[in-house]
Structure formats: C-alpha cells, structure tokens
Amino acid sequence: MFCRHIRNGRGVTYLALMFSIVLIGISVSAAARQWKTLVQREKEADLIAKGIEIQNALALYSATMKIGRVTLADIYPQTLFELTRTPKPFLRKAYVDPLTGGDWEYMRAPTGGIMGVRSKSKAKPIKERDFPLAVRHFEGRKTYHDWIFQHPNPSSMSLLTPPMGVIPPGGAPMIPGAQPAPGTAAPAAPIPGAPRVP
DSSP: OHHHHHHTTTHHHHHHHHHHHHHHHHHHHHHHHHHHHHHHHHHHHHHHHHHOOOOHHHHHHHHHHTTSSOOSSSSOOSSGGOOOGGOOOOSSSSOTTTSSOOOHHHHHOSSSSSSEEEESSOOOOOSSSSOGGGGGGGTOOOGGGOOOOOOOOHHHHHSSSSOOOOOTTTTTTOOOOOOOTTTTTTOHHHTOOOOOOO
C-alpha cells in the first residue's frame, strides 16, 4: 500500500508532511526547554535577591534588639511579619519562597525565633558559582534546599577570618600546625573582642 502511494506521487507528499511534523515537534520541544530554563533562572535570581534581603533584615533586627541589653546572644524575630513592622521596618514585606510560591522552611535558633530561611525546593540549581559575597558559601551546594539565608552568615564570617598564610597586623602567619621559631615563645591566643595592644 505504502509503495503504491510512493509510485503515484502521493507518497512524496506524505513523507514531506511527516518530516515537517517531526521538525515542528523538535522545535517546540527545544523552545519549551529554553522557556523552562529561562523561567528557572528568573526564579533563582529572585530567590537570591529576596533571600539576601531577609538575611540582612535578620542581622539588622538582631543588632537593633541588642542595643542597651547586657547580652551577646543574637535575638531573632518569631515571624517574618515582625521584620515588617513600622515605624522602623527591617524588611519591605514578608516574602514567600519564589521557587514554590509557598512558605519558606524556617531555620530556628536554639534560643527561639527565626535565624534563617530556605526554599523547600529540592531541585538542582542552574547557578553553581560566582555568587554575591553575601552568599558565596552556596558554591558547591547541590539543591536549592541547601541554600540557607541566615544570620550569622557563614559568608560574612569567612570575610572576617584572614586567609591562611596572611600575616595579620602585629601577628604571626595564620598557618595551622606551624611551630614558632627556635628560641621564641609561641604567640598568645587573642581573646575575641579584646582590643589589641601594639
């Protein structure tokens, strides 16, 4: 039957039509993949922007709440809405998770309150490197669920620690396991927060 169609000329039309349908299917599939990737990139960028904003709001809230108190422990809000209260809001609005459109997963502090947020999405991120400084500790994380926007922030903490081998002012090289030169005393460990005497 098929051979008869080819002999009388209709088979060529049939094959051209089938070929066109296959090409259209491939084009639509490629366009759908590109669209999905574009949407994911936009949601990912929104997640980073809103997450950093929440992270900064948590840090400002804690610093403000500690003013005049005799405590070194961080103080955290019980809800994100608490960060939006006037007259001095720390956050423009209580954002939802851009990836899921729902609530964040809250990271609770041992003393109570929200010390961080993260997406409930377990999807693989598109972005893997070149993160903003505030979240550079996200490099190498496998899922969005591993991106935790929190205070204290691991990225900021690493900015305060000098790289290994760097000599801080008035100090010895920061090399783990390094021994003092013969005949010299080992430098005393600095007390965190204490002023350094020249």
